[in-house]
Amino acid sequence: MASILLKYDARNSIANKTIEYILSLGVFEKEELASPFTESDNDIKKGRIYTAKDADDLIRQCLK
Numbered sequence: 001m002a003s004i005l006l007k008y009d010a011r012n013s014i015a016n017k018t019i020e021y022i023l024s025l026g027v028f029e030k031e032e033l034a035s036p037f038t039e040s041d042n043d044i045k046k047g048r049i050y051t052a053k054d055a056d057d058l059i060r061q062c063l064k
Contacts, residue, residue, distance in 0.1 A: 003031070
């Protein structure tokens with residue numbers, strides 16, 4: 001499945017109607033994006049955050 005990110009003026013009625021029409025076709029679905037803060041919080045909770053004491057340690061961790 002491929003994803004496309006659309007940016008449009010949400011106050012523009014033509015843009016809103018176009019998006020509604022596209023979604024009404026049933027071929028596409030709307031996916032709500034999580035905020036960056038939520039994503040980073042999930043990374044912390046799932047242990048996907050790593051620390052390094054210096055640049056050499058960081059390079060060693062990246063090469064694992």
